[in-house]
Amino acid sequence: MMLDDFMTRATLAGIGVACAAAPLGSFVVWRRMAYFGDATAHAAILGVALSLALQISIFAGAVAVALAMALTVTLLTGRGYAMDTLLGVLAHSALAFGLVAVSFLSGIRIDLMAYLFGDILAVSRGDLAVIWGGAALVVGLIGWRWSALLTSTLSQDLAHASGIDPRREQLILTLALAITVAVAIKVVGVLLIAAMLIIPAAAARPLSRTPEQMALFAAALGAVSAVAGLQSAYVLDTPAGPSIVCVAAILFAFTSGLRGLRA
Protein backbone atom coordinates (compact mmCIF):
# COMPACT_ATOMS: atom_id res chain seq x y z
CA MET A 1 0.00 0.00 0.00
CA MET A 2 1.30 3.39 -1.03
CA LEU A 3 0.63 5.03 2.35
CA ASP A 4 2.91 2.55 4.06
CA ASP A 5 5.91 4.53 2.94
CA PHE A 6 6.78 7.31 5.42
CA MET A 7 8.10 9.54 2.61
CA THR A 8 4.79 9.25 0.77
CA ARG A 9 2.85 10.15 3.89
CA ALA A 10 5.20 13.07 4.58
CA THR A 11 4.86 14.34 1.02
CA LEU A 12 1.08 14.15 1.14
CA ALA A 13 1.07 15.93 4.50
CA GLY A 14 3.28 18.70 3.12
CA ILE A 15 1.06 19.15 0.05
CA GLY A 16 -2.04 19.25 2.27
CA VAL A 17 -0.60 22.03 4.39
CA ALA A 18 0.54 23.90 1.29
CA CYS A 19 -3.02 23.78 -0.12
CA ALA A 20 -4.56 25.20 3.06
CA ALA A 21 -1.80 27.75 3.53
CA ALA A 22 -1.98 29.14 -0.01
CA PRO A 23 -5.34 30.97 -0.03
CA LEU A 24 -5.07 31.85 3.65
CA GLY A 25 -1.47 33.01 3.25
CA SER A 26 -2.53 35.24 0.36
CA PHE A 27 -5.00 37.00 2.65
CA VAL A 28 -2.36 37.21 5.37
CA VAL A 29 -0.09 39.00 2.88
CA TRP A 30 -2.80 41.29 1.45
CA ARG A 31 -4.12 42.28 4.87
CA ARG A 32 -0.64 42.64 6.34
CA MET A 33 -1.39 40.09 9.02
CA ALA A 34 2.00 38.34 8.92
CA TYR A 35 2.77 39.00 12.54
CA PHE A 36 -0.76 38.01 13.47
CA GLY A 37 -0.18 34.60 11.88
CA ASP A 38 3.09 34.27 13.72
CA ALA A 39 1.46 35.11 17.05
CA THR A 40 -1.37 32.62 16.52
CA ALA A 41 1.13 29.90 15.67
CA HIS A 42 3.31 30.61 18.70
CA ALA A 43 0.28 30.43 20.96
CA ALA A 44 -0.40 26.94 19.67
CA ILE A 45 2.47 25.50 21.74
CA LEU A 46 0.39 26.32 24.81
CA GLY A 47 -2.42 24.36 23.16
CA VAL A 48 -0.07 21.43 22.67
CA ALA A 49 0.90 21.49 26.36
CA LEU A 50 -2.73 21.69 27.46
CA SER A 51 -3.76 18.84 25.15
CA LEU A 52 -1.02 16.62 26.53
CA ALA A 53 -1.97 17.50 30.12
CA LEU A 54 -5.68 16.94 29.49
CA GLN A 55 -5.04 13.98 27.20
CA ILE A 56 -7.15 15.39 24.40
CA SER A 57 -6.17 15.51 20.74
CA ILE A 58 -3.32 17.89 19.94
CA PHE A 59 -5.29 19.18 16.99
CA ALA A 60 -8.26 20.18 19.16
CA GLY A 61 -6.08 21.81 21.81
CA ALA A 62 -4.05 23.74 19.27
CA VAL A 63 -7.15 24.95 17.41
CA ALA A 64 -8.76 26.06 20.67
CA VAL A 65 -5.77 28.02 21.95
CA ALA A 66 -4.91 29.49 18.54
CA LEU A 67 -8.50 30.62 18.15
CA ALA A 68 -8.62 32.06 21.67
CA MET A 69 -5.40 33.90 20.97
CA ALA A 70 -6.61 35.33 17.66
CA LEU A 71 -9.95 36.40 19.14
CA THR A 72 -8.23 38.05 22.12
CA VAL A 73 -6.01 40.06 19.82
CA THR A 74 -8.99 41.08 17.70
CA LEU A 75 -10.97 42.15 20.76
CA LEU A 76 -8.11 44.04 22.40
CA THR A 77 -6.96 46.04 19.41
CA GLY A 78 -8.22 49.56 19.43
CA ARG A 79 -8.15 49.73 23.21
CA GLY A 80 -5.04 51.83 23.54
CA TYR A 81 -2.38 49.33 22.48
CA ALA A 82 -0.86 49.17 19.05
CA MET A 83 -1.49 45.89 17.27
CA ASP A 84 2.18 44.91 17.14
CA THR A 85 2.72 45.59 20.85
CA LEU A 86 -0.30 43.52 21.73
CA LEU A 87 0.79 40.68 19.45
CA GLY A 88 4.29 40.78 20.86
CA VAL A 89 3.00 40.55 24.43
CA LEU A 90 0.43 37.84 23.78
CA ALA A 91 2.39 35.68 21.34
CA HIS A 92 5.54 35.46 23.38
CA SER A 93 3.65 35.10 26.65
CA ALA A 94 1.66 32.23 25.19
CA LEU A 95 4.84 30.62 23.87
CA ALA A 96 6.60 31.06 27.23
CA PHE A 97 3.63 29.76 29.22
CA GLY A 98 3.40 26.86 26.79
CA LEU A 99 7.06 25.96 27.22
CA VAL A 100 6.77 26.21 31.01
CA ALA A 101 3.58 24.14 30.97
CA VAL A 102 5.27 21.45 28.88
CA SER A 103 8.06 21.21 31.49
CA PHE A 104 5.48 20.34 34.17
CA LEU A 105 4.40 17.33 32.17
CA SER A 106 7.31 15.28 33.43
CA GLY A 107 5.26 12.10 33.47
CA ILE A 108 4.97 12.14 29.71
CA ARG A 109 7.95 11.92 27.42
CA ILE A 110 7.67 14.79 25.03
CA ASP A 111 9.93 15.69 22.22
CA LEU A 112 9.48 19.44 22.37
CA MET A 113 11.52 19.89 19.21
CA ALA A 114 8.87 17.91 17.34
CA TYR A 115 6.31 20.62 18.10
CA LEU A 116 8.62 23.58 17.61
CA PHE A 117 10.04 22.42 14.29
CA GLY A 118 7.61 19.74 13.19
CA ASP A 119 8.08 16.04 12.68
CA ILE A 120 6.78 15.47 9.21
CA LEU A 121 8.57 12.16 8.76
CA ALA A 122 6.55 10.74 11.67
CA VAL A 123 3.16 11.61 10.13
CA SER A 124 0.77 8.70 10.65
CA ARG A 125 -2.28 7.79 8.61
CA GLY A 126 -4.42 9.37 11.33
CA ASP A 127 -2.36 12.58 11.15
CA LEU A 128 -2.78 12.57 7.40
CA ALA A 129 -6.55 12.35 7.79
CA VAL A 130 -6.52 15.29 10.22
CA ILE A 131 -4.25 17.36 7.97
CA TRP A 132 -6.30 16.75 4.82
CA GLY A 133 -9.58 17.16 6.70
CA GLY A 134 -8.39 20.46 8.16
CA ALA A 135 -7.01 21.62 4.82
CA ALA A 136 -10.31 20.80 3.08
CA LEU A 137 -12.16 22.72 5.78
CA VAL A 138 -9.93 25.78 5.37
CA VAL A 139 -10.08 25.74 1.56
CA GLY A 140 -13.85 25.23 1.70
CA LEU A 141 -14.32 28.05 4.21
CA ILE A 142 -12.21 30.51 2.23
CA GLY A 143 -13.68 29.40 -1.10
CA TRP A 144 -17.20 29.89 0.24
CA ARG A 145 -16.48 33.44 1.46
CA TRP A 146 -13.97 34.30 -1.28
CA SER A 147 -15.72 37.31 -2.83
CA ALA A 148 -16.82 38.74 0.50
CA LEU A 149 -13.32 38.28 1.94
CA LEU A 150 -11.74 39.96 -1.07
CA THR A 151 -14.17 42.87 -0.95
CA SER A 152 -13.58 43.49 2.73
CA THR A 153 -9.82 43.20 2.19
CA LEU A 154 -10.00 45.88 -0.50
CA SER A 155 -12.08 48.29 1.53
CA GLN A 156 -14.27 47.88 4.56
CA ASP A 157 -16.54 50.66 3.33
CA LEU A 158 -17.06 49.01 -0.07
CA ALA A 159 -17.88 45.81 1.80
CA HIS A 160 -20.44 47.55 3.99
CA ALA A 161 -22.02 49.17 0.94
CA SER A 162 -22.41 45.71 -0.62
CA GLY A 163 -24.06 44.38 2.51
CA ILE A 164 -20.98 42.47 3.70
CA ASP A 165 -19.96 42.66 7.36
CA PRO A 166 -16.13 42.91 7.39
CA ARG A 167 -15.99 41.82 11.04
CA ARG A 168 -17.63 38.53 10.17
CA GLU A 169 -15.19 37.98 7.32
CA GLN A 170 -12.31 38.75 9.67
CA LEU A 171 -13.68 36.13 12.05
CA ILE A 172 -13.76 33.55 9.27
CA LEU A 173 -10.13 34.26 8.42
CA THR A 174 -9.23 33.97 12.09
CA LEU A 175 -10.94 30.59 12.29
CA ALA A 176 -9.18 29.40 9.13
CA LEU A 177 -5.88 30.58 10.58
CA ALA A 178 -6.40 28.63 13.80
CA ILE A 179 -7.22 25.44 11.87
CA THR A 180 -4.24 25.87 9.55
CA VAL A 181 -1.89 26.39 12.48
CA ALA A 182 -3.19 23.25 14.16
CA VAL A 183 -2.77 21.04 11.10
CA ALA A 184 0.64 22.48 10.23
CA ILE A 185 2.22 21.83 13.66
CA LYS A 186 3.16 18.28 12.75
CA VAL A 187 4.55 19.35 9.38
CA VAL A 188 6.67 22.44 10.01
CA GLY A 189 6.24 23.09 13.76
CA VAL A 190 4.90 26.23 15.41
CA LEU A 191 8.00 28.33 14.72
CA LEU A 192 7.83 27.94 10.95
CA ILE A 193 4.08 27.92 10.26
CA ALA A 194 4.03 31.60 9.42
CA ALA A 195 6.74 30.90 6.84
CA MET A 196 4.50 28.39 5.06
CA LEU A 197 1.72 30.97 5.03
CA ILE A 198 3.69 33.94 3.81
CA ILE A 199 6.59 32.75 1.67
CA PRO A 200 4.67 30.81 -1.04
CA ALA A 201 2.10 33.64 -1.29
CA ALA A 202 4.84 36.26 -1.53
CA ALA A 203 6.66 34.14 -4.11
CA ALA A 204 3.43 33.88 -6.14
CA ARG A 205 2.84 37.65 -6.20
CA PRO A 206 5.17 38.57 -9.11
CA LEU A 207 3.63 35.80 -11.23
CA SER A 208 0.00 36.81 -10.68
CA ARG A 209 -2.43 39.26 -12.23
CA THR A 210 -5.51 38.37 -10.19
CA PRO A 211 -6.10 37.29 -6.58
CA GLU A 212 -7.19 33.83 -7.75
CA GLN A 213 -3.98 33.33 -9.71
CA MET A 214 -1.95 34.32 -6.66
CA ALA A 215 -3.70 31.76 -4.44
CA LEU A 216 -3.25 29.01 -7.06
CA PHE A 217 0.40 29.83 -7.71
CA ALA A 218 0.98 29.95 -3.95
CA ALA A 219 -0.49 26.45 -3.63
CA ALA A 220 1.71 25.17 -6.47
CA LEU A 221 4.86 26.80 -5.08
CA GLY A 222 4.03 25.53 -1.59
CA ALA A 223 3.56 21.99 -2.90
CA VAL A 224 6.81 22.18 -4.86
CA SER A 225 8.55 23.39 -1.69
CA ALA A 226 7.13 20.48 0.29
CA VAL A 227 8.20 17.87 -2.27
CA ALA A 228 11.63 19.34 -3.00
CA GLY A 229 12.24 20.14 0.67
CA LEU A 230 11.49 16.59 1.73
CA GLN A 231 13.66 15.12 -1.01
CA SER A 232 16.59 17.32 -0.15
CA ALA A 233 16.11 16.59 3.56
CA TYR A 234 16.30 12.89 2.68
CA VAL A 235 19.38 13.24 0.52
CA LEU A 236 21.26 15.78 2.65
CA ASP A 237 20.06 14.41 6.00
CA THR A 238 18.74 17.83 7.10
CA PRO A 239 15.67 18.54 9.28
CA ALA A 240 12.59 18.20 7.06
CA GLY A 241 10.43 21.18 8.18
CA PRO A 242 13.19 23.79 7.87
CA SER A 243 14.30 22.26 4.56
CA ILE A 244 10.79 22.82 3.15
CA VAL A 245 10.88 26.46 4.25
CA CYS A 246 14.37 26.85 2.73
CA VAL A 247 13.11 25.67 -0.65
CA ALA A 248 10.16 28.08 -0.41
CA ALA A 249 12.57 30.91 0.37
CA ILE A 250 14.72 30.01 -2.64
CA LEU A 251 11.59 30.00 -4.85
CA PHE A 252 10.70 33.42 -3.47
CA ALA A 253 14.14 34.77 -4.35
CA PHE A 254 13.78 33.23 -7.80
CA THR A 255 10.33 34.65 -8.65
CA SER A 256 11.26 38.05 -7.23
CA GLY A 257 14.36 38.13 -9.39
CA LEU A 258 12.50 36.76 -12.39
CA ARG A 259 9.96 39.52 -12.69
CA GLY A 260 11.57 42.17 -10.55
CA LEU A 261 9.87 43.45 -7.43
CA ARG A 262 6.74 45.19 -8.62
CA ALA A 263 5.68 48.11 -6.56
Place this chain on the structure above:
Amino acid sequence: MSLVSVQNISVGYGATRVLRDVTLAIEAGEIVTIVGPNGSGKTTLLRALIGAVTPSVGRIDRDAGLRIGYVPQKLHIDPTLPMTVSRFLRLPGGATPTQIAAALDRAGVPDLSDRQMSGLSGGQMQRILLARALIGQPNLLLLDEATQGLDQPGSAAFYRQIEEVRAATGCGVVMISHELHVVMSASDRVICLNGHVCCEGTPEIVSAAPEYQALFGTGTGGALALYRHDHDHSHDATCGHDHAHDHSHDDTTTKAAE
Protein backbone atom coordinates in the same frame (compact mmCIF):
# COMPACT_ATOMS: atom_id res chain seq x y z
CA MET B 1 -41.23 55.33 1.49
CA SER B 2 -37.85 57.01 1.39
CA LEU B 3 -34.83 55.00 0.26
CA VAL B 4 -33.10 55.88 3.50
CA SER B 5 -34.38 57.87 6.38
CA VAL B 6 -32.13 59.08 9.15
CA GLN B 7 -33.71 60.17 12.39
CA ASN B 8 -31.89 62.22 15.01
CA ILE B 9 -28.60 60.35 14.74
CA SER B 10 -25.46 61.22 16.64
CA VAL B 11 -22.14 59.63 15.71
CA GLY B 12 -18.87 59.86 17.58
CA TYR B 13 -15.38 58.37 17.40
CA GLY B 14 -14.19 57.94 20.98
CA ALA B 15 -14.81 61.18 22.81
CA THR B 16 -15.28 63.26 19.66
CA ARG B 17 -18.82 63.76 18.49
CA VAL B 18 -18.80 64.18 14.75
CA LEU B 19 -22.53 64.32 14.03
CA ARG B 20 -25.25 65.42 16.38
CA ASP B 21 -28.97 65.19 15.92
CA VAL B 22 -28.96 64.77 12.16
CA THR B 23 -32.28 64.03 10.48
CA LEU B 24 -32.73 63.59 6.76
CA ALA B 25 -34.39 61.39 4.18
CA ILE B 26 -33.37 60.51 0.66
CA GLU B 27 -36.07 59.88 -1.94
CA ALA B 28 -35.82 57.93 -5.18
CA GLY B 29 -34.87 60.04 -8.17
CA GLU B 30 -33.42 63.05 -6.36
CA ILE B 31 -29.86 64.33 -6.39
CA VAL B 32 -28.86 65.58 -2.97
CA THR B 33 -25.55 67.27 -2.34
CA ILE B 34 -23.97 67.52 1.07
CA VAL B 35 -21.72 70.52 1.49
CA GLY B 36 -19.79 71.56 4.55
CA PRO B 37 -16.31 72.56 5.71
CA ASN B 38 -13.58 69.99 6.45
CA GLY B 39 -14.34 67.97 9.56
CA SER B 40 -18.04 68.74 9.37
CA GLY B 41 -18.96 65.04 9.29
CA LYS B 42 -19.86 64.64 5.60
CA THR B 43 -17.93 61.40 5.11
CA THR B 44 -19.11 60.10 8.49
CA LEU B 45 -22.70 60.71 7.40
CA LEU B 46 -22.17 58.69 4.21
CA ARG B 47 -20.47 55.92 6.19
CA ALA B 48 -23.46 55.86 8.53
CA LEU B 49 -25.76 55.54 5.49
CA ILE B 50 -23.86 52.47 4.22
CA GLY B 51 -23.77 50.97 7.71
CA ALA B 52 -20.01 51.26 8.28
CA VAL B 53 -20.50 53.32 11.43
CA THR B 54 -23.28 52.78 13.92
CA PRO B 55 -24.87 55.89 15.40
CA SER B 56 -24.76 56.11 19.19
CA VAL B 57 -28.18 57.73 19.20
CA GLY B 58 -31.01 57.73 16.68
CA ARG B 59 -32.00 55.34 13.95
CA ILE B 60 -31.45 54.75 10.26
CA ASP B 61 -34.21 53.04 8.27
CA ARG B 62 -33.31 51.55 4.92
CA ASP B 63 -35.82 50.51 2.30
CA ALA B 64 -36.05 46.72 2.06
CA GLY B 65 -35.00 46.69 -1.60
CA LEU B 66 -32.16 49.16 -1.15
CA ARG B 67 -29.14 48.52 -3.38
CA ILE B 68 -26.32 50.90 -2.60
CA GLY B 69 -23.63 51.95 -5.06
CA TYR B 70 -20.84 53.60 -3.13
CA VAL B 71 -17.94 55.58 -4.56
CA PRO B 72 -15.38 56.29 -1.83
CA GLN B 73 -13.18 59.35 -1.66
CA LYS B 74 -10.21 57.20 -2.59
CA LEU B 75 -9.31 53.56 -2.64
CA HIS B 76 -5.84 52.42 -1.73
CA ILE B 77 -5.05 49.00 -3.12
CA ASP B 78 -2.15 47.30 -1.47
CA PRO B 79 0.54 46.54 -4.06
CA THR B 80 0.73 42.97 -2.73
CA LEU B 81 -2.82 42.40 -4.01
CA PRO B 82 -2.88 41.66 -7.75
CA MET B 83 -6.16 42.92 -9.16
CA THR B 84 -7.09 43.68 -12.73
CA VAL B 85 -9.75 46.27 -13.45
CA SER B 86 -12.14 43.66 -14.85
CA ARG B 87 -11.69 41.44 -11.77
CA PHE B 88 -12.39 44.43 -9.55
CA LEU B 89 -15.58 45.17 -11.48
CA ARG B 90 -16.77 41.60 -10.88
CA LEU B 91 -16.46 42.09 -7.11
CA PRO B 92 -18.50 40.97 -5.27
CA GLY B 93 -21.57 40.72 -7.49
CA GLY B 94 -20.22 38.69 -10.39
CA ALA B 95 -20.96 40.91 -13.39
CA THR B 96 -20.77 39.34 -16.87
CA PRO B 97 -18.03 40.28 -19.38
CA THR B 98 -20.66 42.14 -21.44
CA GLN B 99 -21.73 44.21 -18.45
CA ILE B 100 -18.09 44.97 -17.66
CA ALA B 101 -17.33 46.08 -21.21
CA ALA B 102 -20.45 48.26 -21.20
CA ALA B 103 -19.56 49.76 -17.82
CA LEU B 104 -16.02 50.61 -18.96
CA ASP B 105 -17.41 52.18 -22.14
CA ARG B 106 -19.84 54.31 -20.16
CA ALA B 107 -17.04 55.38 -17.84
CA GLY B 108 -15.02 56.49 -20.85
CA VAL B 109 -12.14 54.08 -20.18
CA PRO B 110 -12.80 51.11 -22.50
CA ASP B 111 -9.15 50.03 -22.67
CA LEU B 112 -8.42 49.62 -19.00
CA SER B 113 -9.96 46.20 -18.41
CA ASP B 114 -6.66 44.28 -18.18
CA ARG B 115 -4.73 46.94 -16.29
CA GLN B 116 -3.70 46.47 -12.68
CA MET B 117 -5.72 48.53 -10.21
CA SER B 118 -2.62 49.64 -8.32
CA GLY B 119 -1.24 51.20 -11.52
CA LEU B 120 -4.21 53.48 -12.25
CA SER B 121 -4.02 57.25 -12.04
CA GLY B 122 -6.29 59.04 -9.60
CA GLY B 123 -8.72 60.03 -12.33
CA GLN B 124 -8.85 56.55 -13.86
CA MET B 125 -9.42 55.07 -10.41
CA GLN B 126 -12.42 57.36 -9.79
CA ARG B 127 -13.98 56.38 -13.12
CA ILE B 128 -13.48 52.69 -12.34
CA LEU B 129 -14.97 53.15 -8.87
CA LEU B 130 -18.04 54.79 -10.40
CA ALA B 131 -18.29 52.06 -13.04
CA ARG B 132 -18.21 49.42 -10.29
CA ALA B 133 -20.83 51.26 -8.25
CA LEU B 134 -23.14 51.40 -11.29
CA ILE B 135 -22.67 47.75 -12.33
CA GLY B 136 -24.81 46.57 -9.41
CA GLN B 137 -27.71 48.73 -10.72
CA PRO B 138 -28.09 50.61 -7.45
CA ASN B 139 -31.19 52.52 -6.50
CA LEU B 140 -29.14 54.71 -4.21
CA LEU B 141 -25.80 56.08 -5.34
CA LEU B 142 -23.48 57.55 -2.71
CA LEU B 143 -20.52 59.59 -3.93
CA ASP B 144 -17.85 60.88 -1.57
CA GLU B 145 -15.91 63.58 -3.42
CA ALA B 146 -15.98 61.28 -6.38
CA THR B 147 -14.50 63.79 -8.82
CA GLN B 148 -11.19 64.05 -6.99
CA GLY B 149 -8.38 63.58 -9.44
CA LEU B 150 -10.54 64.30 -12.48
CA ASP B 151 -9.72 67.24 -14.71
CA GLN B 152 -12.46 69.75 -15.44
CA PRO B 153 -13.85 68.08 -18.58
CA GLY B 154 -13.62 64.74 -16.80
CA SER B 155 -15.43 66.14 -13.82
CA ALA B 156 -18.15 67.67 -16.01
CA ALA B 157 -18.55 64.37 -17.85
CA PHE B 158 -18.73 62.60 -14.50
CA TYR B 159 -21.65 64.76 -13.33
CA ARG B 160 -23.35 64.38 -16.72
CA GLN B 161 -23.10 60.62 -16.31
CA ILE B 162 -24.64 60.82 -12.84
CA GLU B 163 -27.47 62.89 -14.27
CA GLU B 164 -28.00 60.36 -17.08
CA VAL B 165 -28.01 57.45 -14.67
CA ARG B 166 -30.54 59.21 -12.50
CA ALA B 167 -32.74 59.91 -15.52
CA ALA B 168 -32.43 56.35 -16.82
CA THR B 169 -32.84 54.41 -13.59
CA GLY B 170 -34.57 56.81 -11.25
CA CYS B 171 -32.03 56.15 -8.53
CA GLY B 172 -31.45 58.52 -5.66
CA VAL B 173 -28.04 60.19 -5.52
CA VAL B 174 -26.25 61.60 -2.50
CA MET B 175 -22.95 63.29 -3.14
CA ILE B 176 -20.35 65.13 -1.16
CA SER B 177 -18.39 67.70 -3.02
CA HIS B 178 -16.16 70.68 -2.55
CA GLU B 179 -16.81 71.84 -6.08
CA LEU B 180 -19.64 74.06 -4.94
CA HIS B 181 -20.05 75.81 -8.27
CA VAL B 182 -20.69 72.54 -10.10
CA VAL B 183 -22.69 70.56 -7.60
CA MET B 184 -24.94 73.38 -6.52
CA SER B 185 -26.20 73.68 -10.08
CA ALA B 186 -26.47 69.90 -10.56
CA SER B 187 -28.46 69.19 -7.40
CA ASP B 188 -32.15 69.11 -6.60
CA ARG B 189 -31.48 69.64 -2.94
CA VAL B 190 -28.49 70.78 -0.93
CA ILE B 191 -27.79 69.92 2.69
CA CYS B 192 -25.34 72.17 4.43
CA LEU B 193 -23.66 70.17 7.18
CA ASN B 194 -21.43 71.27 10.02
CA GLY B 195 -21.79 68.56 12.67
CA HIS B 196 -25.51 69.20 12.39
CA VAL B 197 -27.72 70.17 9.48
CA CYS B 198 -27.25 73.96 9.21
CA CYS B 199 -29.72 74.43 6.44
CA GLU B 200 -31.19 72.53 3.54
CA GLY B 201 -33.30 73.12 0.48
CA THR B 202 -32.92 73.90 -3.20
CA PRO B 203 -29.53 75.29 -4.25
CA GLU B 204 -31.03 78.77 -4.49
CA ILE B 205 -32.47 78.64 -0.99
CA VAL B 206 -29.32 77.21 0.58
CA SER B 207 -26.91 79.58 -1.10
CA ALA B 208 -29.00 82.47 0.17
CA ALA B 209 -29.27 81.11 3.71
CA PRO B 210 -27.34 83.00 6.40
CA GLU B 211 -26.02 79.70 7.86
CA TYR B 212 -24.54 78.77 4.51
CA GLN B 213 -23.05 82.20 4.01
CA ALA B 214 -21.51 82.06 7.46
CA LEU B 215 -19.72 78.86 6.51
CA PHE B 216 -18.74 79.58 2.95
CA GLY B 217 -18.83 83.35 2.75
CA THR B 218 -20.27 85.26 -0.17
CA GLY B 219 -20.03 88.99 0.35
CA THR B 220 -22.55 89.53 -2.42
CA GLY B 221 -25.70 88.04 -1.02
CA GLY B 222 -25.07 84.52 -2.19
CA ALA B 223 -25.98 84.57 -5.85
CA LEU B 224 -25.53 81.11 -7.31
CA ALA B 225 -23.61 82.59 -10.22
CA LEU B 226 -20.81 83.37 -7.81
CA TYR B 227 -19.97 79.72 -7.56
CA ARG B 228 -19.89 79.29 -11.25
CA HIS B 229 -17.16 81.83 -11.87
CA ASP B 230 -15.50 83.08 -8.72
CA HIS B 231 -12.76 80.67 -7.75
CA ASP B 232 -10.48 82.88 -5.76
CA HIS B 233 -12.77 84.49 -3.22
CA SER B 234 -11.42 84.68 0.29
CA HIS B 235 -13.20 83.11 3.19
CA ASP B 236 -14.35 84.80 6.32
CA ALA B 237 -11.75 83.63 8.81
CA THR B 238 -13.46 84.82 11.96
CA CYS B 239 -16.12 82.19 12.46
CA GLY B 240 -13.87 79.47 13.82
CA HIS B 241 -14.36 76.79 11.18
CA ASP B 242 -11.80 75.40 8.86
CA HIS B 243 -12.94 76.51 5.45
CA ALA B 244 -10.09 75.29 3.36
CA HIS B 245 -11.37 73.67 0.24
CA ASP B 246 -9.71 73.20 -3.02
CA HIS B 247 -10.95 75.11 -6.00
CA SER B 248 -8.16 74.03 -8.25
CA HIS B 249 -8.97 72.03 -11.33
CA ASP B 250 -5.50 70.80 -11.89
CA ASP B 251 -5.26 67.04 -11.91
CA THR B 252 -2.34 66.85 -9.53
CA THR B 253 -3.40 69.34 -6.89
CA THR B 254 -6.99 68.26 -6.43
CA LYS B 255 -5.74 64.93 -5.13
CA ALA B 256 -4.26 66.74 -2.17
CA ALA B 257 -7.63 67.87 -0.94
CA GLU B 258 -8.81 66.11 2.23
